[in-house]
Amino acid sequence: MGVDAIRAAFEDGAAFIPYLAAGDPGGDLSNSTPESAMAATADYVSALVDAGADVVELGLPFSEPIADGPTIQSATVRALQAGMTPPRYLELVESLDVDVPIVAMTYYNPIYRYGERDGVGPFVEAAAAAGVDGLIIPDLPVEESAPLERACREHDVALIFIAAPTTREDRLRAIMQRGTGYLYVQARLGTTGASRSVSDQTKHTLDRIAAYEASERHARLPKAVGFGISTGEQAATVVGAGADGVIVGSALVDIVAEGEDVVASLEELGRELKAGARAGFDRRTQ
């Protein structure tokens, strides 16, 4: 596993990457224990993998999720209330019985504070051991990422950066050069959250990245688009516009929050999304 496994997950050109908040017990907190919440997450992950997920992003909840919209904020609150902690998170990852890469998405402070000494080393080491293949840290721009890059390189964990619609050439260059695994292309400005339409910005950003890639010689990084994708049709549009995969979070988290037939519903939406991504790929390569 590790960085290569993530690259491999993009082989069919239309990766489906679901996001779930780890340990989110869903709507009804009253009967949940940390163990039951973790077990539920494990079931949901399996369902999504069954539906065709190529990579799974698992959120490690942080109390100040500044990059997240209301849906994922609420999931974060629920997960924390249900008892999710970094050690339990790693336990959960270790317990997963799936053969797709797992990417941990969290903020800088919990990984900085993990373990006996300050600094990101202890977390990355433990995460790699538990089976985490990559990291996404939305509040970590390239300016601050050197220590984490070092630790990730040492433990063969991908460090996935985000490219935003506001990211200009010089920053894009740094992000492309320093990121590993895949490039998280933020579909639109704002925070995470499902939206009705995929913005023109997405296509524009993908084109800019493609142009940049064409002008450089280093290895190509898969581009997965996230922020606001919730339907198969959107997935198709995005992949059709040049993405190598789609990241879907809030729409799935909503299903967990509602708490009814979660496994079946996740599987259903997962299939739709994977199918959509494939359809988009077909459209583009026809």
Next chain:
Amino acid sequence: MGVDAIRAAFEDGAAFIPYLAAGDPGGDLSNSTPESAMAATADYVSALVDAGADVVELGLPFSEPIADGPTIQSATVRALQAGMTPPRYLELVESLDVDVPIVAMTYYNPIYRYGERDGVGPFVEAAAAAGVDGLIIPDLPVEESAPLERACREHDVALIFIAAPTTREDRLRAIMQRGTGYLYVQARLGTTGASRSVSDQTKHTLDRIAAYEASERHARLPKAVGFGISTGEQAATVVGAGADGVIVGSALVDIVAEGEDVVASLEELGRELKAGARAGFDRRTQ
């Protein structure tokens, strides 16, 4: 009547001078008309004269009675609500069937505003015609009294000034020289209102006035003490200390306010006060 009548009223050396708020209907306002309130005041005045009053002070209510304490303030409010006005006040005085001098006590503004033109002339003329023998204006120090003095002289109305415990020699001189009728000796600092004891200040003030009189050659002015006298014993003390009369207001206004057996109660307290004043005079002259 007029100035001389007032001087004459002090002949027995122990004048009893009751104060009432004209047109004060007492406790229950609901059934009162201006006429009934005026008739009541007339009855009360008669009762007090029957009890031995030598002069009657009748308050013409003013909306800002800054020199009055709560008791007379309330009477003022009642009288105004019952419809008392300067013209009605003069009607009331004219209707009185008593043969003691009547002194109008009020503030400067109502008399200044009376009649067609500004200035005190119209009021003094009308008041004299209605049978007012003297005026007490608590917010008119000698500094501002020239116009009123002129009008009073013209119409043979006494202008009665107040000497306060704070009044020093130079002011006392001006007050004694310019006042007519009698000198209102304020028994203590503060506003009008019954109190339990007659203060040492009273004796002190009376002594100062006597010393001043002894040093001057002009005609002696009777000294009536007011502010806080409510019992025969207090009247006796005050007259015993050198006063020529006592002025009693709040204790009588209280009886009107209570509204029960007013005539009989006024007469009873009136007799006690007159008897007290006489007893004080006897004590002093024995």
Next chain:
Amino acid sequence: MSGGQYGRFGGQYVPEALMPAIDELTDAYQRYVLENEAGFMDDLAERLETFGGRPTPLQYADQLSDRYDIDVYLKREDLLHGGAHKLNNALGQVLLARYMGKERIIAETGAGQHGTATTMACAHLGMPCEVYMGRRDVNRQRPNVFRMRLNGASVTPVDIGRGTLKEAISETMRDWAGSVETTHYVIGSVVGPHPYPDLVREFQSVIGSEARDQCLEKLGELPDAVVACAGGGSNAMGTYDAFLEDESVDLYAVEAGGDSLEIDREAGVAPNSATLSTGTEGVLHGSRTKVLQDDDGQIMESHSVSSGLDYAGVGPELAHLAEEGRLAATPVDDEAALAAFHRLSQLEGIIPALETAHAFGFLEERGDDLGDTAVITVSGRGDKDLESVIEESFKRDLPEAPDLSLFTTDQGGR
């Protein structure tokens, strides 16, 4: 005839018991204030600077100047400690009382601004203090009641009459009648018996003298118009004093037009407090001046949405200057004042006292014919008025007001 005459107005119509104290004050005014005995005025100036925050700025108002196409300058008395021009006088008088050896301070208050200024000055100078305030004003100006109590002063609500400034002044005079030997009465405006109108004007004249200097320095010339709201008139007289001799400068006194200028003299009710505009000559609270009164000389209940202007009298010197034509008195009604309150808050980022807002209501009405440059005194800030303004704006469905419904009902506990 007494001192303190302004034409036909002024005088000393007070009980004999107070006259000695008035004489003493006249003497102290002469010595300490006019002659700077014992360095009194230097002491005061130093305290006004470091405790009070003087000088206050003269600010160019970008947005208002645009709106009225005239250069509008704001004299920022709202920045004074306590939030209004009132401190100039209160600190002056409390300090004077200390120089005079007085042991206790009493004061009346309407809006509570004079009361808070006085209690702040008393705390600063270590003087015990009691403030009388009409019950209605206690309810309208609650934050100021709290401030006075927090400064360690007693606040005595006055339940007589309609419970506004008039009643509070009368009640304070009653206290003084009993306590005059040890107590100084800090009157809050250019009203009352001489020497108060002079004394208060003198303490407040720092407003205009600073403003005049600032004009000369910034503009190189005098303004065409000087505008101030007037209740008792201390803000107005303090603003005008330095300009009185400058004949090219027009002076405007903006009064509280209340609900209406119609006065029902029969019923004894004035639905406004525009004494200069609608009053008649009379004697109130120690001086001869313009007064809102009925045909019998009874003082009427006045009305204004702003407590600090809600008074049936006005300073005698203002009455005189108005009669002489040196100043123009113009009423601005409740609604125009409220609208102006919102306008200033939104356009200039200055939330004015409701009293002050009247002056800006005048600017809205007359801004276009005031010449090239106008100076307006921002006599105070509006923190004390927030609740009233919200309520009154809501009642009137005022288009200028922001929607506050989201915040006015309590949303869950604290």
Next chain:
Amino acid sequence: MSGGQYGRFGGQYVPEALMPAIDELTDAYQRYVLENEAGFMDDLAERLETFGGRPTPLQYADQLSDRYDIDVYLKREDLLHGGAHKLNNALGQVLLARYMGKERIIAETGAGQHGTATTMACAHLGMPCEVYMGRRDVNRQRPNVFRMRLNGASVTPVDIGRGTLKEAISETMRDWAGSVETTHYVIGSVVGPHPYPDLVREFQSVIGSEARDQCLEKLGELPDAVVACAGGGSNAMGTYDAFLEDESVDLYAVEAGGDSLEIDREAGVAPNSATLSTGTEGVLHGSRTKVLQDDDGQIMESHSVSSGLDYAGVGPELAHLAEEGRLAATPVDDEAALAAFHRLSQLEGIIPALETAHAFGFLEERGDDLGDTAVITVSGRGDKDLESVIEESFKRDLPEAPDLSLFTTDQGGR
């Protein structure tokens, strides 16, 4: 490594989407603020003077000096327009946003002082403005909510978490993540990603540089101690900056001790906001600094009776200076702060903000060993806190508090 490092602290831990705006701001800070391009700093200074009321006085506090037998000087930021030091920064940033061509302003607020300062600056400069405020703070600081609305700004209550400053900052960052191209985020303290801690300190440093000049002018020498309350730390850094090189001057940062200094890291609750004293290193709101956090790196809910200090982080430069020993951080608890609030109100006639009151609680505890002369910044006035103080004092039966029972229950309708 990014710019904006203070020893181990500082940095730029923000989403990529914001980085271009942060870079743009860094550039604008360099050009306009540090190099006075286009006369920006002159424009700001002029506005701070005429709109804001600068310079603020340095006042000798007679009664406190007596009480502690040390010369106590008060730097009177409470006299600044809006009632707190916050305007120095808010006006600076809003003006900077205008120079940068931004069209909209967003801000977070805790006590509402930064919010009102920002809305006032926005009204003054004609900028649309939206302020995020925790629901709990909306309820604790109602007058400030009204003031912001009256200035024409939107106020958006934040219902997440405990509804205080931390949540408001997070929410404002979320808004910014979506609006960054046209919008400037006016952070209210020396927190957040670089260049904010520098930028805010620079705008606030006028406090200390004035105070230092005033000391030299009045005393002919520097003070021995300089005291300021610290929440995020803008008042403290603004006060200290000019004194940093003066080694003889001791610097004290007074933090909110809340109910207790015991932190329950298991339960994730800090009954205080004394971040320098009880926090640990972490990354919050864009910078590496001292943070109140549990063993898992989750940010804890902090507590203080004063909204403006109720924050789980602190400026990175303060964290660095505290670690280096250049300043001493000392907590003062809720009760001592409330007592100090009453003490200052009664002894000096200055009603301070509850935040500010903490600094005076420190003076009460340590006044006798601060040397000969101390300067304390009165960071704000207490008008916003009246209701809270009354309630909290009553709850505690605080002996220093005046009796307010006569006035707190409504006596008859309005």
